Amino acid sequence: MHYVIHGRSEETAPTVLLSAGLGGLGIYWKPQLDALGEQYRVVVYDHRGTGANWEELPAEYTIADMADDVLDVLDRAGVQRCHFVGHALGGLVGIDLALRAAERLSSLVLVNAWAKVDTHTRRCFDVRTALLKHGGPEAYLRAQPIFLYPAPWLSRHAERVAREEVEGVRHFQGSHNLHARLGALLAFDAEGRLGEIQVPTLVAASRDDVLVPYTRSENLARAIPASRLALAAEGGHAHSATDPDRFNADLIGFFSEATHARHPH
Template identity: 55%
Template sequence: MKYRQIGSAAVDAPTVILSAGLGGLGQFWQPQLDELSKAFRVLVYDHRGTGENAEVLPTPYTIDHMADDVEAIAEASGTRTYHFVGHALGGLVGLALSRRQRSQCVSLCLVNSWASLDTQTARCFDMRLALLDHVGVEAYVKAQPLFLYPAVWSSVNAERVEKEVEHGVLGFQGASNLRARVGALRAFDASVDLERIAIPVLIAASKDDILVPFTCSETLAKSLPRGRLWIIPHGGHAFTVTEPSPFNLALSSFIAEASRE
């Protein structure tokens, strides 16, 4: 697995691993890198089957396969312990890692994620896959900003969104890989394991996320023994991109606090 290391090279610097959502690309975290790299050793990667790690995924494919890749990155980078930050699907990877015995994950941040798939999220994925199957890749990618960003932000940033769509079409992960990754997230359910996850967890959400209801984050916060809920009123599913400053501050403070334990 290819990955990038950014930030502190100090041996004793806490390590943060960033994991994107369904798109899979590490560049999703660009708005967080400057802030996190001031104090932490940051590892960022493209999920298997996407970007620099493009390949055909096995069938069946699971969230545990994705968690195995994170552990391989930790080993390859000489990382003994790490703080894991996952967006949506990436959050499921974090839950899978944190419930493993002898896990190296010492804290977790779940961004607009869930323990079990909500009916609203399932409906959105049904619609997106229908676009892919019946209209094509371009239609699928063009629809993606509708689920990620608030309408006003997309309007103000129209040129940026259009470039993102163009890049998304050119670098599309492939229909079979996308279906395998959606199938993995549909099958994942960590509900029964939450009470046994003893590490500190920051659960971050936006109230106007149309893909994942913020109530999923409220459920996580109530069920995780050391869950801490942080909610922003606006920003959409990708509020880490549209409203990065408050999140970056909250995340850096959380990791710094967890590192002192």
């Protein structure tokens, strides 16, 4: 697994690992790198089957497979423990890690994530995969911003979104890999085990997320014992990108709290 380290370079520095959503590309976290890099060693990677780690995925692919890749990255980077931040699908990877390898996590941040996919989210993915089937990658990627960003933000950033669309086509993971990763996402169900998570957890969501109802995040925050909810009024599914200053401040404050809870003196 290829990965990139930003920010502090020394191996003794506290580490944050950032895991993207269904698109899988580490570049999603660009708005976080400078803010986090002042204090942390920041590990960013492309999910297996995407970007720099592209390969054809097996049809029977699971969230646990994705979590194993994270453990491999941590081992290769010489990281014993990290603050793990996962967006959507990346959050599912974080939940699996918290249940199977909690000793590797200093804290867990779940961004617009869920323990079991919501019926509305499943409907959105059905529509998106139909676009992919009948219109090809260009149609799929042209529709993607509708699910990621609030309408007013899209209106103000039309040129940026057009550039992202071109880059998206260039780096598209392919229909087979997308379906394999989507299948893993849809099959994941950890609702009955959330009470077992003992890692300090921040659940971050936006009320105007049109892909994942914020009520999924409320459910996570209620069920995970050592958790708190950071609920933004707006920002969409990609609120870490549309309002990065607020999101980054929430992250850094939470990491400080989690570190203090582990080392009070």
